[in-house]
Amino acid sequence: MATNAAYDAIADWYEEELLAGLKSGTPDGDPLDLRGLLRTMLGEGSGVCLEVGCGTGFHAAQVRTQGWYPLGVELSGEMLRHARGRLTAAQADAVRLPIRTGSVPAVLAMMVHTDMPDYPAVVAEAARVLRPGGVLVHIGVHPCFCGGFADRSDREAVVIRPGYLDGHWTKSSWTDKGVRAKIGSTHRPLPELLNAFTAAGLALERFGEGDSPTPAVLAVRARKPG
Numbered sequence: 001m002a003t004n005a006a007y008d009a010i011a012d013w014y015e016e017e018l019l020a021g022l023k024s025g026t027p028d029g030d031p032l033d034l035r036g037l038l039r040t041m042l043g044e045g046s047g048v049c050l051e052v053g054c055g056t057g058f059h060a061a062q063v064r065t066q067g068w069y070p071l072g073v074e075l076s077g078e079m080l081r082h083a084r085g086r087l088t089a090a091q092a093d094a095v096r097l098p099i100r101t102g103s104v105p106a107v108l109a110m111m112v113h114t115d116m117p118d119y120p121a122v123v124a125e126a127a128r129v130l131r132p133g134g135v136l137v138h139i140g141v142h143p144c145f146c147g148g149f150a151d152r153s154d155r156e157a158v159v160i161r162p163g164y165l166d167g168h169w170t171k172s173s174w175t176d177k178g179v180r181a182k183i184g185s186t187h188r189p190l191p192e193l194l195n196a197f198t199a200a201g202l203a204l205e206r207f208g209e210g211d212s213p214t215p216a217v218l219a220v221r222a223r224k225p226g
């Protein structure tokens, strides 16, 4: 599991450049439809929604408008510096959450699994802290159409090269403008990703995709049996 906070080095870039489109609030600024996926996958609710790897806390405002109380856990102190004022957050590792077992109604993992080499351990830890009937919402890089093996330089003709099957960490990317080229990302094929939820005892409930014509994001809602 990551113990170093790689995002410390890119926190200002993440907040000021990578999130610029989303901050604009326009549909063009959200080509992955992260807002729409968060709305439909998390839905409206009440009580704590714990975001693991909350980064700069950008999504907390939307979580709040959907009725939830956003809390965050984040490894990088520099990302947390930007999160101040957006949500209450603790500097902690998502594999060892400082949260009581069976206590929270919702956990959100937003664009984090490619930054967490032992994502199955993160999912298991999320399942631990969820109360019975609680939901884990995962919204992340699409394992089939996005990764070091995928050339997305022509959005209309995405090219999938060998590399999908052998999960690995890489800095290879079709663009130098993303996270992968700057600090690297982990890849996990689709069955491995979905098996992480079922292995943690969660029931798969709903799926979604974002970006067109070839999705770049996969969303999963999984529920802890009540």
Ligand SMILES: C[S@@+](CC[C@H](N)C(=O)[O-])C[C@H]1O[C@@H](n2cnc3c(N)ncnc32)[C@H](O)[C@@H]1O
Residues within 6 Å of the ligand: 001, 002, 005, 006, 007, 052, 053, 054, 055, 056, 057, 058, 059, 073, 074, 075, 076, 079, 092, 093, 094, 095, 109, 110, 111, 112, 115, 116, 179
């Ligand atoms: C791509 S950012 C996503 C941030 C935020 N969820 C968002 O959507 O804007 C991934 C975040 O996960 C954090 N992270 C990576 N591994 C972590 C871990 N083991 N525990 C907590 N946070 C972690 C990184 O520091 C980084 O801020």
